[in-house]
Each structure stands twice: as C-alpha cells, then as structure tokens.
Amino acid sequence: MLNSNFQDILNKKAQNSTWAALLHADKNQRTKIRNQQFFISKLKGKLTISVRGELEESIKAFSNPKTHLQFICRFPARAVWISKNFNLDTPLNLKSCPILQQYLSDVKAESISYLFVGPYMANPASVMGHGVLRLRRKKNEHSIKDYTIGFAANVDRGINPLQYAYNGLFGGFFGRFSLTPFFNRITEYLKIENRPMWEYKLPFKEDQIRFMMLHLWEIRDQSLFQYYFFDENCAYYLIDLLNLISDKDLLEGLPLIVLPNRVPVYLRRHLELEQNSYFPSYIEKTSFKYELLSQEEKSRFLKAIKTKEVENSFSGKEINALLEYLKLERVIKNKNYGPKTEEFFNNLIQKKIELGLPDETPPIENKSDPSKAHGISRLSLGYERTSSQGSETLFRLRPFLHEFTEIDEGYVDNSEIYLLTPVLGYTENKNLRLSKFTFISFNHIPPKIDFLSMNAFKLSLKMERASGLSRYQGQKSWEFNLMYGLSYSPSEKTRVYLGPKITPSLKRYSDNKFNAFGGLEAGLISAPTKRSKVTVFFNGNINQHQDLLYSSDLRIGVTPFKSIHIEARHKWTYLKSAFFSNGETDNSSMLLLSYYL
Numbered sequence: 001m002l003n004s005n006f007q008d009i010l011n012k013k014a015q016n017s018t019w020a021a022l023l024h025a026d027k028n029q030r031t032k033i034r035n036q037q038f039f040i041s042k043l044k045g046k047l048t049i050s051v052r053g054e055l056e057e058s059i060k061a062f063s064n065p066k067t068h069l070q071f072i073c074r075f076p077a078r079a080v081w082i083s084k085n086f087n088l089d090t091p092l093n094l095k096s097c098p099i100l101q102q103y104l105s106d107v108k109a110e111s112i113s114y115l116f117v118g119p120y121m122a123n124p125a126s127v128m129g130h131g132v133l134r135l136r137r138k139k140n141e142h143s144i145k146d147y148t149i150g151f152a153a154n155v156d157r158g159i160n161p162l163q164y165a166y167n168g169l170f171g172g173f174f175g176r177f178s179l180t181p182f183f184n185r186i187t188e189y190l191k192i193e194n195r196p197m198w199e200y201k202l203p204f205k206e207d208q209i210r211f212m213m214l215h216l217w218e219i220r221d222q223s224l225f226q227y228y229f230f231d232e233n234c235a236y237y238l239i240d241l242l243n244l245i246s247d248k249d250l251l252e253g254l255p256l257i258v259l260p261n262r263v264p265v266y267l268r269r270h271l272e273l274e275q276n277s278y279f280p281s282y283i284e285k286t287s288f289k290y291e292l293l294s295q296e297e298k299s300r301f302l303k304a305i306k307t308k309e310v311e312n313s314f315s316g317k318e319i320n321a322l323l324e325y326l327k328l329e330r331v332i333k334n335k336n337y338g339p340k341t342e343e344f345f346n347n348l349i350q351k352k353i354e355l356g357l358p359d360e361t362p363p364i365e366n367k368s369d370p371s372k373a374h375g376i377s378r379l380s381l382g383y384e385r386t387s388s389q390g391s392e393t394l395f396r397l398r399p400f401l402h403e404f405t406e407i408d409e410g411y412v413d414n415s416e417i418y419l420l421t422p423v424l425g426y427t428e429n430k431n432l433r434l435s436k437f438t439f440i441s442f443n444h445i446p447p448k449i450d451f452l453s454m455n456a457f458k459l460s461l462k463m464e465r466a467s468g469l470s471r472y473q474g475q476k477s478w479e480f481n482l483m484y485g486l487s488y489s490p491s492e493k494t495r496v497y498l499g500p501k502i503t504p505s506l507k508r509y510s511d512n513k514f515n516a517f518g519g520l521e522a523g524l525i526s527a528p529t530k531r532s533k534v535t536v537f538f539n540g541n542i543n544q545h546q547d548l549l550y551s552s553d554l555r556i557g558v559t560p561f562k563s564i565h566i567e568a569r570h571k572w573t574y575l576k577s578a579f580f581s582n583g584e585t586d587n588s589s590m591l592l593l594s595y596y597l
Contacts, residue, residue: 010059013085014052021244022078022215024225025051032232032240034174034224058082063090073097077215103217107147107179109135109209111201114238114267115148116260116370117189118196118281119412127417127442128401129370130189131235131260133242134182134199135209146182149216151175151237153227168229175227175237177220186279194331196284198370199277200264208245215244230400235260239267246271255597257376257400261410264371278366282328287449288364289321298450305329305451308344316357323348325451332452373410375596376400378565382592384425387585393426394435396592404443404525405533405557405567414495414525416443436464445495445525448488456487456497458521479505483521494526503541517541517549533557548576548583565594 013019023039024032030047033039040061041053061071062082068090072079076094083092095101117130133149153173155164167173189195204212226232236258243250248270255262267273280288293301297318300311304322314322326345330337337345382394398421402411418441425435439461446454460481485499503517519541526534537553551574557567569590576583 009086010056011052014055016085017249018081018244019055020051021240022081022218023049023051023054024219024240025049032225032237033219034226035222038219038223055082059086059088063088065090069096073100075218076100077211077218080211080214100217104210104213107135107213108137109147109213110138110206111136112204112209112212113202113277114200114263115185116198116200116264118198119261119415119417128229129260131238131263132180132185133238135213144181144183148180148182148185149238149241150178150180150185151225151234151241152178153233168227171226171228171232173227174224175234176222176224177216177237177241179216179220194281194283194328196281197279198264198366199279200267200371201274201277202242202267203272203274204242204245212241212245216241230257230259233258233260235263239263255377259376259400261370261373262376264369265373268371273371276366276369276371278364280364282324282331283449283452284364286321286324286328286451289317289324290451292317293321301325302450304344308340310344310347310351314351316352316355319348319352319355319357323352328452368409368411368413370410374402374406374559374562374565376402377597378594379597380567380592380594382590384588384590386588390428392428392435394590394592395424395426396594397422403441403557404535405555406565407531407533407559408527412444413447414445416441433465434463436462438462445487445497445523447495448486454487456483456485456499458483458501477505479503485521493528494524496522496524498522501539501541515543515545517543517547519549531559545577548574550574563596565592565596567592567594 020026029044029049029051031039031049034047036043039049039054040057041050043049058071058075058078059082061067062079072092072094073096076097079092079094082088113134113136115132115134117132119127119129130150135147135149136143137145153168153175155173159167163172189197225237236254239250239254239258250267250270254266258266264273290298290301297315300314301318301321304311304314304318305325323345326337326341326348329341336342377400378396378398380394380396380398382396383391384394385391398418400419401417402408402415403418404414404416408414419439421438421441422434423436424432426432441460441462443458443460445456448454458481461479462481463476463478465476481501481503483499483501485497487495487497489495499521501517501519501521505515505517506513519539521537521539523535523537528534533556535553535555535557537551539549539551541549543549551572553569553571555567555569557565559565567590569588569592571588571590573586573588574583575585
C-alpha cells in the first residue's frame with residue numbers, strides 16, 4: 001500500500017486544510033489539543049505534531065481489519081475524510097457504530113446558527129457575553145429537539161477571584177466542547193440569568209453540519225484545549241470548529257482579542273448571515289407588557305405584586321403583565337413560589353382562562369444588534385491642557401471593550417467595561433511619561449424600573465498623575481473607586497444616578513502614603529442622537545485629614561463613522577486642604593481622536 005505513488009499522494013493530502021483542521025493544527029503543525037491520547041502517532045514535541053505522520057497512522061488503522069471498527073467509531077470524521085480522499089479497498093460503514101448512530105439521530109440538524117448570549121452584569125466572568133452554536137432540526141419539528149454546541153473552561157468551585165483572574169489571563173484553565181439541549185440553554189440564560197440572546201443563521205448545508213458533528217464526537221468531553229479569557233475562549237473555539245466546514249479560512253485575519261459579541265461582526269465579513277432572531281430577557285418582556293398599561297392599570301399592577309391579590313377589575317393586559325412579572329420574580333429569587341404567590345399565580349391563570357386571553361409573545365424590537373457594534377480595541381491620539389501644567393500630547397491604547405461615551409449598539413446600555421489601558425503623555429518639556437494606567441473600570445447605570453430595584457455601581461482601579469494642583473503637581477497616585485447608588489430614567493435616552501463613594505488611595509492629594517476620601521457622586525448619561533453620548537459626573541469628598549475635594553467631569557463622544565470616535569473632556573477640580581487657608585482649583589481640557597482597530 002505504501003508505494004512511492006501512494007507516498008506522493010500522502011504527502012500532498014497531508015497539506016490539506018481540512019485534515020489540519022481535524023487535528024486543530026496551525027501552519028507550524030502546533031496543535032491546540034492538550035490531550036495526547038487524541039493522537040495516534042507520536043508527538044514531535046509537547047504541542048507539535050506531524051500532520052503527515054498522523055495521517056499515515058490513521059490510514060493504517062483504517063485499513064487494518066483488526067483496528068478498523070475501533071478507529072471509525074472513535075474517529076468517524078477522520079474516517080469519512082480518508083475514505084473520500086484515498087482510493088482504499090476498505091469500505092466505510094458508520095452504521096456499525098450503534099452509539100455513534102444514536103448520537104447522530106439525536107442531534108440531526110438541517111441548519112446551524114450562532115447564538116450570542118448578552119452580558120451578565122451580576123457575574124464578572126460573564127460581562128463579555130457568551131456564544132454557542134444552535135443546531136436546528138427541520139422546520140416542522142419542535143425546537144425543543146434542537147441542540148447547542150458550547151465551549152467553556154473547567155473551573156473548580158470555590159476558586160478565589162484572584163486565582164480565577166490569573167488562570168484566565170495566563171492559560172491556567174482547560175476547556176472542553178459540550179453538547180446541550182437548546183431548551184436547557186434557554187432555561188439557563190433567559191430564565192435563570194435573565195440574559196437576552198441574538199441568533200444569526202449560518203450558510204452551511206446539512207452534509208457540512210453532519211461532518212462537523214462527526215468531528216465533535218471525536219473531541220467533545222475528551223480533548224482538552226488551553227483556555228484564555230481574551231483570545232482562545234468560547235468565541236475562538238467555535239470559530240475554529242466552523243473553520244472545519246467553511247470554504248474560507250475563518251482563522252485567517254482573526255484579531256488578537258476575540259470576544260463573543262464580536263463573532264457576528266467577524267462572521268459577517270466572511271459568511272452570509274441569513275437572518276437575525278432576538279430572544280428578549282424576562283425583564284424586557286415584563287417591561288414591554290408593563291408599558292402597555294394605563295397609569296391606573298400600572299398603579300393596580302404595583303399594588304398587586306405587593307399584596308398578591310387578584311381584583312375583579314383586572315384587564316387582560318394587566319393579567320398578562322402580572323403573569324410575566326411572576327416569571328421574572330421566580331428567576332430573580334431563584335426559588336419556587338411561596339404558598340401565597342402560588343395561589344396568586346393560579347388565580348391569575350384562572351382569570352386568564354375565564355377571559356379567554358391568548359398566550360402571545362410580545363413583538364419586542366431588537367434595539368441593539370451585536371453585529372453592528374463598534375470595535376473593541378481603540379487607539380487614540382489626543383491633546384490635553386491643564387491650567388497649571390501646560391499642554392501634553394497623549395497616546396492611548398484601549399485593548400477592549402466599551403466606555404460610557406461610545407455608542408451602546410451591541411453592548412449593555414450605559415455600561416463601561418475596559419481594562420489594562422495605558423495613556424502615554426509627551427510633555428512640553430519633551431518628556432515621555434506614563435500619565436495614566438487603568439487596570440479595570442467596571443461600571444453600570446441601569447434604568448429605573450417601577451417594579452424592580454436595580455442599583456447603579458462604579459468600580460475602578462487605576463494609576464494616574466494628580467491634576468495640576470501646585471502642591472502635588474505631577475505626583476503619581478494609585479486609587480480604587482467604588483460607588484453604589486440609585487439610578488433613575490427621566491427618558492429612554494437619559495439616566496441619572498446618585499450614590500455614596502469611597503476612594504482609598506496611595507499618595508492621592510496627600511503627603512501621606514495612604515489617603516481615603518469618602519462622599520457622594522452624582523452623574524448623568526444621555527444619548528441625544530444615535531451617534532453621540534454625553535456624560536457628566538459630580539463628586540464631593542472629604543478624607544481623614546479633613547481635606548475637601550470637589551470635581552466635575554464633562555465628556556462628549558461622537559462617532560461620525562463606524563471606525564472613528566471623537567471625544568472631548570473637561571474636568572474641574574477644587575481642593576481645600578486643612579493645611580491651607582485657601583483652596584486650589586485646576587481645569588483640564590482634552591480632545592481625543594480614536595480609531596477602532
């Protein structure tokens with residue numbers, strides 16, 4: 001069998017991109033699979049394989065009557081590819097693998113979609129969102145039979161946050177593919193975690209999907225992959241899996257940072273996304289039905305969720321809104337109804353039957369399409385001038401993700417999540433210095449909802465040079481900011497908030513090493529147009545040395561084009577120290593021109 005002619009064919013076929021994709025190997029023959037038992041041939045190194053050697057050993061196992069059945073049942077995708085690409089005497093019959101056939105029967109799919117699950121702000125591990133693939137059965141079959149393909153890190157319960165962050169950043173976790181019923185995914189994301197989902201149908205045919213499922217059989221729950229938060233994560237490995245059946249190289253040109261919310265944008269550049277379906281969260285469904293009520297009906301609604309009593313005057317709209325709220329309440333409390341709530345629920349159902357109300361799904365508009373979101377990485381060139389320090393040219397690199405002054409399309413409204421962002425300054429004295437470094441900024445200002453209490457929070461950890469106040473001019477400080485308060489929505493486009501704030505810091509407007517300010521912060525965030533955002537923050541604080549610090553920060557952001565962002569800032573600071581009779585003020589103005597990478 002291994003004559004010279006066959007060797008030539010073997011050498012050529014070993015370079016085939018589909019064969020490399022079956023081994024998850026790159027052009028340098030480095031594999032992403034960390035489970036050495038996945039390979040038949042000997043590895044050339046810890047992460048390096050011989051794609052030719054693996055192909056030769058696979059053909060031998062396929063052709064040998066003693067190992068044929070074991071091979072095709074363990075590696076059905078390899079077997080199909082070998083049978084198609086080599087003229088071998090050994091026939092291929094996957095029906096001789098009963099467990100494999102049951103698997104194919106259970107997950108038989110006619111089409112495939114990418115599901116983006118929105119961020120879950122209550123869990124830092126989920127603020128980037130999540131992605132899964134949905135395997136859709138035929139149109140006349142119920143969606144409860146659909147399955148989803150997911151990829152996730154194996155994380156031990158009880159792991160501390162620092163260890164979690166370290167492992168996620170530096171590859172301390174391993175990940176696996178999994179196959180889960182679609183109904184379970186819906187339950188987990190929509191019902192348990194109250195997260196919306198967007199679905200994008202992918203242009204793959206049934207035979208392509210079947211080949212991908214054969215490969216998933218080879219790797220799911222068995223082959224371990226190194227997991228990293230920002231590149232080799234759930235989004236990356238789902239693209240890697242789709243790359244097996246794509247005519248185009250989906251990994252070619254993939255950005256360094258791959259996040260779930262950017263997958264629709266990336267796939268749209270390479271594939272034709274056929275449609276976009278939206279699955280609203282329970283909060284959105286309840287809010288939608290609540291806003292359909294009159295003011296009098298809203299008052300009865302709010303009274304009913306407290307008393308848990310059904311009034312004869314309830315309209316059909318009120319009953320539908322209350323039933324939707326009870327679903328949301330069970331999700332939030334994560335437990336079954338108590339006796340009184342159970343009775344209230346049953347009475348509402350009985351009233352609904354008496355009125356003959358239909359079980360409708362509200363036609364909620366998809367207002368935020370992730371496939372139209374701005375880029376996650378931003379490179380900025382800016383100019384800043386302070387009243388006491390003069391001017392400075394700024395260079396800023398934001399690796400990811402989103403800031404208050406950017407358009408919210410595809411992101412959580414009025415949120416800010418970014419980290420590891422340096423700002424380099426080139427001063428008038430021709431000195432290049434690190435002016436600021438934000439380790440993390442994690443902020444969210446939720447809408448004020450009549451029937452649900454959600455609090456605003458702002459959290460940041462950063463290093464920056466003090467404003468131009470004469471005594472502390474250019475002094476570096478390290479500070480942690482935490483604000484937790486109330487928010488209100490005077491209109492759909494505007495939110496305001498107020499809450500107590502604490503700022504423990506090192507060398508922040510003080511000769512002492514440790515300094516802790518405490519006080520109040522108020523703010524306003526508004527989107528006057530689709531392409532602009534305005535934010536205003538006010539702070540009033542006092543520290544343990546009785547120093548008073550007031551500040552206001554105005555920011556205006558405009559995105560005239562998809563890849564360009566312009567931002568103007570003006571900050572006013574007033575410090576009255578216990579050691580001086582008069583206070584000091586400083587004004588700084590900044591203009592940033594940014595390009596989305």
